Amino acid sequence: MTALFFRDLKLSIRASGSALVGVLFFLTVVAVIPFGVGPDLNLLSRIGPAIVWIGALLAALLGLDRLFQAERDDGSLDLMLMQETPLVLTVLVKCFAHWTATSLPLVIASPFLGLFMNMNEIAIGATMLTLLAGSPAITFIGAVGAAVAVALPRGGLLVSILVLPLTIPVLIFGVSATYAAVEDPAPFLPPFLILIALTLFFAVIGPAAAALALRNTSD
Amino acid sequence: MNETSLAISKFSDLANPTRFLALAQRTIPWMAAATVLCLIVGLYLSFSTEGDYQQGETVRIMYLHVPSAWLAMMCYTVMSISAIGTLVWRHPLADVSAKAAAPLGAAFTLLALVTGSLWGKPMWGTWWVWDARLTSVFILFLMYLGLIALNRAIDDPSRAARVTAVLILVGFVNIPIIKFSVDWWNTLHQPASVVRLDGPAIDPEFLRPLLVMAIGFTLLFFTLHITAMRNEIWRRRVAAQRRLAARMASREE
Numbered sequence: 001m002t003a004l005f006f007r008d009l010k011l012s013i014r015a016s017g018s019a020l021v022g023v024l025f026f027l028t029v030v031a032v033i034p035f036g037v038g039p040d041l042n043l044l045s046r047i048g049p050a051i052v053w054i055g056a057l058l059a060a061l062l063g064l065d066r067l068f069q070a071e072r073d074d075g076s077l078d079l080m081l082m083q084e085t086p087l088v089l090t091v092l093v094k095c096f097a098h099w100t101a102t103s104l105p106l107v108i109a110s111p112f113l114g115l116f117m118n119m120n121e122i123a124i125g126a127t128m129l130t131l132l133a134g135s136p137a138i139t140f141i142g143a144v145g146a147a148v149a150v151a152l153p154r155g156g157l158l159v160s161i162l163v164l165p166l167t168i169p170v171l172i173f174g175v176s177a178t179y180a181a182v183e184d185p186a187p188f189l190p191p192f193l194i195l196i197a198l199t200l201f202f203a204v205i206g207p208a209a210a211a212l213a214l215r216n217t218s219d
Numbered sequence: 220m221n222e223t224s225l226a227i228s229k230f231s232d233l234a235n236p237t238r239f240l241a242l243a244q245r246t247i248p249w250m251a252a253a254t255v256l257c258l259i260v261g262l263y264l265s266f267s268t269e270g271d272y273q274q275g276e277t278v279r280i281m282y283l284h285v286p287s288a289w290l291a292m293m294c295y296t297v298m299s300i301s302a303i304g305t306l307v308w309r310h311p312l313a314d315v316s317a318k319a320a321a322p323l324g325a326a327f328t329l330l331a332l333v334t335g336s337l338w339g340k341p342m343w344g345t346w347w348v349w350d351a352r353l354t355s356v357f358i359l360f361l362m363y364l365g366l367i368a369l370n371r372a373i374d375d376p377s378r379a380a381r382v383t384a385v386l387i388l389v390g391f392v393n394i395p396i397i398k399f400s401v402d403w404w405n406t407l408h409q410p411a412s413v414v415r416l417d418g419p420a421i422d423p424e425f426l427r428p429l430l431v432m433a434i435g436f437t438l439l440f441f442t443l444h445i446t447a448m449r450n451e452i453w454r455r456r457v458a459a460q461r462r463l464a465a466r467m468a469s470r471e472e
Binding site: 144152168 | 306354358361362364365368369372373378381382383385386388389390392393396
């Protein structure tokens with residue numbers, strides 16, 4: 001399992017440079033927003049956490065179709081289906097590796113983008129913390145989409161369409177926890193705990209559903 | 220034969236598409252007639268009863284809006300049960316049922332959104348707000364469209380059905396969110412007033428046409444659903460016949 005984790009990690013870092021592409025995409029999305037809403041710093045600092053969250057969500061979706069695609073192309077997916085370790089566990093480990101390779105860089109990059117958005121220290125810290133807690137949920141949900149679309153020739157766009165509606169609760173509680181940290185009256189802990197609960201919930205549902213879908217797509 | 224095994228054998232008898240088609244042939248006219256009857260009575264009641272003292276005539280939108288919203292959720296539940304049927308029992312009609320239900324669900328959800336929007340304009344002064352109920356129903360609509368797109372993207376019908384079934388089941392988490400969104404988040408949309416533990420909080424004057432319309436809509440859904448399932452079975456038979464004909468033709472050359 002550890003071997004699989006490091007193999008996936010190396011592959012995704014070396015082969016596609018997905019971490020770099022993801023962070024670049026994140027940067028571009030966030031940089032485009034001020035052109036759209038205008039360079040008003042007060043407004044930007046107010047909507048900043050939401051924008052960083054949306055940018056991270058879109059960037060996390062970007063590399064999802066590659067989660068199982070390469071394995072299917074070179075046939076190692078069939079080996080994974082046949083091996084003795086439960087497929088759910090394999091998928092879970094692959095999700096962790098994918099998260100480390102693509103979403104963790106986004107979390108690390110988010111403070112710099114927070115600076116662009118004129119956010120204060122507390123807001124930046126809260127955004128980073130909520131992203132750290134919430135982004136695994138996005139990967140787990142995305143694994144279902146990636147597994148479902150693995151048989152399709154051009155599944156990438158479809159994955160985003162299928163996955164985005166399901167990620168909305170994560171986005172809602174991630175952003176509301178961040179706002180709660182910045183604005184005094186609302187307590188930070190309840191939405192943050194719900195966010196963690198969502199991540200744990202999808203850590204169970206996601207790999208199980210993805211494994212089920214992978215078994216059913218293989219002929 | 221005890222009662223359970225009888226029930227199981229009835230259930231598996233339906234797995235035979237020919238038997239299902241025969242059954243559909245017999246039931247569709249009756250269901251269609253009952254639907255028309257219910258809708259006529261429901262519409263008559265909806266227009267003959269008095270308007271609300273506060274909302275005036277626009278309250279009549281409710282008689283279309285509430286049943287379609289109910290059905291939008293019930294249709295997804297039917298799809299989820301079908302998805303379990305596909306994945307667990309490999310019931311040959313379950314994937315036909317799920318596939319036939321998706322466009323119907325999308326249609327009812329769209330109807331609920333549009334009527335809600337038309338009702339919201341005079342009541343709330345806006346076509347659309349991002350409150351919990353509206354947003355979660357909108358997500359339901361997106362999910363129906365995504366499921367239809369996914370099902371169409373895979374050629375092999377049985378594989379498409381199994382893959383779609385997984386996603387249907389994952390998406391089912393949205394249904395309780397929709398149901399309880401008005402209780403969990405106190406927003407513009409009114410809380411549940413018909414199905415409650417302490418009885419309906421709605422005046423019988425409004426409840427009567429609403430219930431008749433709801434029954435009519437449900438019958439409409441099942442009529443359309445069985446008809447769509449029948450069409451899907453026929454479509455698959457035609458495709459199979461075409462493949463057979465093509466194979467014969469290529470063998471003759």
